[in-house]
Amino acid sequence: MAKIAIASTKGGVGKTSIAFSLAKDLDYRYITNDMSIVLNKYKKAKYFPRNIPLYDDTVYDFGGFVDAHADEILNQVDLILLPTINDLNSIMKSQILIKQFKHKTILVFANMIENERDYEVIKEEIHRYFPGLAFTHMRRTKLLKNALETGMSATELFYSNPQAQYVYRNAFEEYNRLLDLFKRDVGASQNL
Numbered sequence: 605m606a607k608i609a610i611a612s613t614k615g616g617v618g619k620t621s622i623a624f625s626l627a628k629d630l631d632y633r634y635i636t637n638d639m640s641i642v643l644n645k646y647k648k649a650k651y652f653p654r655n656i657p658l659y660d661d662t663v664y665d666f667g668g669f670v671d672a673h674a675d676e677i678l679n680q681v682d683l684i685l686l687p688t689i690n691d692l693n694s695i696m697k698s699q700i701l702i703k704q705f706k707h708k709t710i711l712v713f714a715n716m717i718e719n720e721r722d723y724e725v726i727k728e729e730i731h732r733y734f735p736g737l738a739f740t741h742m743r744r745t746k747l748l749k750n751a752l753e754t755g756m757s758a759t760e761l762f763y764s765n766p767q768a769q770y771v772y773r774n775a776f777e778e779y780n781r782l783l784d785l786f787k788r789d790v791g792a793s794q795n796l
């Protein structure tokens with residue numbers, strides 16, 4: 605039983621991509637305040653432009669804009685997953701969100717990592733103001749994009765054929781680390 609929100613006011617950092625796969629792999633609802641492509645790909649996806657309901661077993665994917673309704677939900681979820689890329693604007697917007705929700709459990713998702721330096725920069729800049737904040741990361745990969753396009757979760761795509769298992773092996777390991785965390789128990793994320 606968990607409520608997970610994927611949030612960042614920065615556009616294009618991978619919120620929808622990761623939200624879809626996580627929701628499908630967890631067999632959770634997917635709820636969004638944005639006209640997301642997931643609405644056509646996942647039967648448990650629903651769009652709420654306002655009055656967003658609070659449900660258990662739900663992944664919330666909030667569009668890259670400020671929305672007071674979304675903020676109300678962010679205040680009530682078990683965990684906020686915050687995709688951040690190595691881009692000044694993305695890092696700054698993440699810092700603002702962390703400050704706004706500093707009483708919540710936040711997991712920073714360093715996304716589209718191309719090299720160790722990318723990851724280090726994001727970590728350093730976030731830890732400068734919020735030391736000890738939990739991190740996970742995912743490399744630059746087509747895994748999430750191709751999964752969403754085909755309507756398969758990352759796990760479904762990975763196991764769909766041997767070639768996919770070869771091509772996506774590293775990215776899938778990173779994805780699986782994140783998924784495992786949620787599968788075990790989001791409550792355990794309090795110990796992040």
Ligand SMILES: Nc1ncnc2c1ncn2[C@@H]1O[C@H](COP(=O)(O)OP(=O)(O)OP(=O)(O)O)[C@@H](O)[C@H]1O
Pocket residue numbers: 614615616617618619620621622638666667668669715716717742743744745746748749
């Ligand atoms: N790890 C990754 N590696 C490479 N590309 C990625 C990765 N994660 C997401 N992307 C790509 O980045 C683009 C933006 O992703 P996505 O639409 O999920 O972002 P978003 O944060 O939901 O954007 P918006 O704020 O506009 O809703 C997509 O083309 C997606 O396939």
Ligand SMILES: [Mg+2]
Pocket residue numbers: 619620621638640666667668
């Ligand atoms: Mg999106």
